[in-house]
Amino acid sequence: MAERILLLVGTKKGGFILGSDGDRRSWSITGPMCGGLAIHDMSQDPATGTLYAGGGSPWYGPTVFRSDDLGATWSQSSEGLTYGDEGPKITAVWNVTAAHGAVYAGVGPAGLFRSDDGGATWRHVEGLTNHPTRPTWQPGAGGLILHTIVPHPTDAARMWIAISAVGTFETRDGGDSWEPRNAGVRAGFLPDPYPETGQCVHKLVMAAGEPEHLYQQNHCGVYRSHDGGVQWEEITAGLPNEFGFAMVSHPRDGQTAWVIPLNGAENGRYMPDGAAAVWRTHDGGDAWIRGAEGLPQENAYLGVLREAMARDELEPVGVYFGTSTGQLYGSADGGRSWDAIATTLPPIYSVEAIRVPG
Amino acid sequence: MAVVVLPRSLAHVLPGLPHRAVVEGSSVADVIGALDAQWPGVRDRLCDAGPAIREHINVFVDGERADLDTTVRPDSTVHVIPAVAGG
Numbered sequence: 001m002a003e004r005i006l007l008l009v010g011t012k013k014g015g016f017i018l019g020s021d022g023d024r025r026s027w028s029i030t031g032p033m034c035g036g037l038a039i040h041d042m043s044q045d046p047a048t049g050t051l052y053a054g055g056g057s058p059w060y061g062p063t064v065f066r067s068d069d070l071g072a073t074w075s076q077s078s079e080g081l082t083y084g085d086e087g088p089k090i091t092a093v094w095n096v097t098a099a100h101g102a103v104y105a106g107v108g109p110a111g112l113f114r115s116d117d118g119g120a121t122w123r124h125v126e127g128l129t130n131h132p133t134r135p136t137w138q139p140g141a142g143g144l145i146l147h148t149i150v151p152h153p154t155d156a157a158r159m160w161i162a163i164s165a166v167g168t169f170e171t172r173d174g175g176d177s178w179e180p181r182n183a184g185v186r187a188g189f190l191p192d193p194y195p196e197t198g199q200c201v202h203k204l205v206m207a208a209g210e211p212e213h214l215y216q217q218n219h220c221g222v223y224r225s226h227d228g229g230v231q232w233e234e235i236t237a238g239l240p241n242e243f244g245f246a247m248v249s250h251p252r253d254g255q256t257a258w259v260i261p262l263n264g265a266e267n268g269r270y271m272p273d274g275a276a277a278v279w280r281t282h283d284g285g286d287a288w289i290r291g292a293e294g295l296p297q298e299n300a301y302l303g304v305l306r307e308a309m310a311r312d313e314l315e316p317v318g319v320y321f322g323t324s325t326g327q328l329y330g331s332a333d334g335g336r337s338w339d340a341i342a343t344t345l346p347p348i349y350s351v352e353a354i355r356v357p358g
Numbered sequence: 359m360a361v362v363v364l365p366r367s368l369a370h371v372l373p374g375l376p377h378r379a380v381v382e383g384s385s386v387a388d389v390i391g392a393l394d395a396q397w398p399g400v401r402d403r404l405c406d407a408g409p410a411i412r413e414h415i416n417v418f419v420d421g422e423r424a425d426l427d428t429t430v431r432p433d434s435t436v437h438v439i440p441a442v443a444g445g
Contacts, residue, residue, distance in 0.1 A: 059414045059415055060371055060404075076399065079402060085409060
């Protein structure tokens with residue numbers, strides 16, 4: 001059966017969907033969707049095919065959009081997406097992830113919400129908000145944001161989440177209780193560089209088929225864990241910078257992952273030396289390979305935000321990234337060579353790749 | 359019944375929402391509730407926790423700036439206007 005690849009692209013001015021056939025060379029663009037609201041994450045429920053888009057606007061607040069027809073039409077709801085009349089106001093949805101029949105939303109100020117009716121209504125996962133370390137959580141430059149949700153592939157009670165400038169947490173009881181998972185991760189900006197919490201995790205991904213094998217792109221380096229995040233090992237050596245936001249893992253090979261190193265936190269946060277590149281590892285992070293063919297190598301002061309890289313499930317794997325200045329690039333050979341897919345989109349917050357029947 | 363003039367940009371988020379609606383209500387809160395009954399989700403787009411009108415949404419009743427408690431008369435016109443901001 002013929003298949004198509006759809007790229008779900010969240011931007012400052014709404015969601016976009018780009019479509020291509022299996023060759024991944026010619027792309028159509030549809031959008032902006034979702035009312036033109038800033039969309040920080042778009043994803044698909046693998047069980048139902050439903051699309052979700054989370055974001056918000058200064059005028060109309062945070063919300064989660066839903067589409068049951070691959071983006072032709074959208075509805076939205078934020079009913080229950082609140083800390084209550086006495087709590088802080090939620091400013092935006094930063095991640096929306098469906099798993100095991102539920103949909104989860106990560107929001108700012110950092111917290112987790114769950115929907116059991118496809119996004120129509122939401123309830124607060126209070127166990128995380130009530131964690132004993134909560135009084136110590138301090139926002140990073142981008143705010144106090146729960147930006148990453150990684151469900152266990154088979155155990156619905158297990159999940160990892162990541163919060164900027166706070167760290168990674170895991171639940172093993174469906175969200176009632178959580179444990180920090182930051183041992184071995186540097187927080188070079190704190191007096192104690194290895195605290196229980198306070199690390200600025202930027203992106204957390206799981207190795208294919210290995211739920212205990214995790215990778216992390218952090219403010220202070222790249223890391224791997226082989227025990228579900230209980231202990232982390234730094235694997236930054238070989239990369240030009242420890243700083244970066246985006247990271248993706250291979251859909252079948254647990255030893256392969258991609259990152260986009262950026263100049264340091266106070267040094268512009270753009271591609272080092274103004275030369276765009278995506279780095280990959282095929283051995284779990286022991287060594288890194290630079291991939292830049294087809295990417296601009298001069299005056300390319302590009303930044304890529306944490307949710308703005310994706311991969312598809314084809315062979316060879318396609319890899320995609322979007323920049324904070326509206327360029328979208330794609331590789332059909334696992335990151336070795338690249339082409340510009342779109343160059344005039346609004347600032348890109350997120351990229352996701354899904355496979356649909358042609 | 360009061361006339362409510364709604365921002366066209368809100369219809370992009372809530373398809374089918376009219377630019378002008380006629381609803382019953384003796385306060386801004388009641389009017390928003392009546393709108394929400396016909397077009398579910400309107401309240402959450404106009405109101406935040408508190409409850410209060412969202413910070414960057416301005417509501418006027420008969421030309422005067424209003425909040426949720428402001429009285430609305432049967433012959434009132436209520437304007438909902440997003441603040442001038444953004445980029």
